[in-house]
Amino acid sequence: MKNIQYTGQTLALLILLALKLSLVHAQTTWPEAPVMVNAKITSSGQLEITPSSTSSPKDFDFLAGKWAMHNKRLKTRLNNCTEWVEYESTDENFGTILNGLGNMDIFRTAFNQAGGMSYEGLTLRLFNPQTRLWSLYWVDSNSGTMDPPVIGSFEGNIGKFFCKDIFNGKPILVVFVWDKTDKDNPVWSQAFSPDNGVTWEWNLTNTSHRIK
Template sequence: MKNESLEIPKVAFDENGELLITASKSSSKDDFDFFQGKSVIRNRKLKSRLTNCDEWIEFPSTQEMYKILNGIGNIDNFLATFDGKPFEGMTVRLFNPITKLWSIYWSDSTTGTLDKPVVGSFENKVGHFFSKDVFDEKPVLQVFRWDARDEKNPIWSQAMSDDKGETWEWNWYMFMTKSS
């Protein structure tokens, strides 16, 4: 996959085991401007994560993003159908003008709660956003990658690592086409 060939920045930890995330010099509140408006999405998602699965599920979805908070944030709605049932997801992205880091929060119609944020920034139109999480009762690292080098066809992807970032398993890709 085009964006899989991009390298994930090395993950660093402080003395307490917390992630050290530093903003790129070019990080700005305008990093997600390419994503404003509506997109049609082709999703490609692993059927099972961190199990050496190589079976992918593909499905269509739509997404619409708009800016909030005088431009230091944005929200998008993700609409899809899973197993014949409607599914809605929502992302809230907030830019901290002091740290120059983005925090990305996710919620969906299954849980109704906000996930812990992934945090990071863009450099050269590619953004990496990290978090520590738990998956199947095991600690994992998670990364979201936004590849906006082709602003009319951005790619979002997600990977997880169960070995503190030494290896990563890509488990979801969204290939977007701007529709407005």
């Protein structure tokens, strides 16, 4: 019986290890579907973004409330790094603003890769009723400077938002991906592309858990 029990425990540990490894792999390659959906680089080199047929000013209503968040951040970016740093944070979303065309929240964490004890971030999301596209703006206490907005829309429960930016002096594409399939445990991920969307490196992801 002890041998059987030991074998069962060993098998369980191996299964858990395999699941953990597959999760890490999924987070560095997810999503498997094409990233450049409703977005393309034109022949003149411009980033062209079109709204999905389901794009709506209500797409971020699910975020209203308070959240506990588990984050994973790639230690360094665009240099073949495979080491992830994990940390916790909280977020408070204030619901709709600007008569339903906006959404805003405050992110707080004790982890600060730039140094210091803690930092805060603010996200402002604005829906343009003419273009039917969302613009997502981020600013944090490390820089005090608002990043270029990522722009896009939701296709059902998956939202993809893009922008051009500069990283270490080189042009990149940035994508934010929201998965709100489980609205009490939504997943957000960020990736960079150094080659106009041919390849992507996922470098930051978090899962939010609604605080009841």
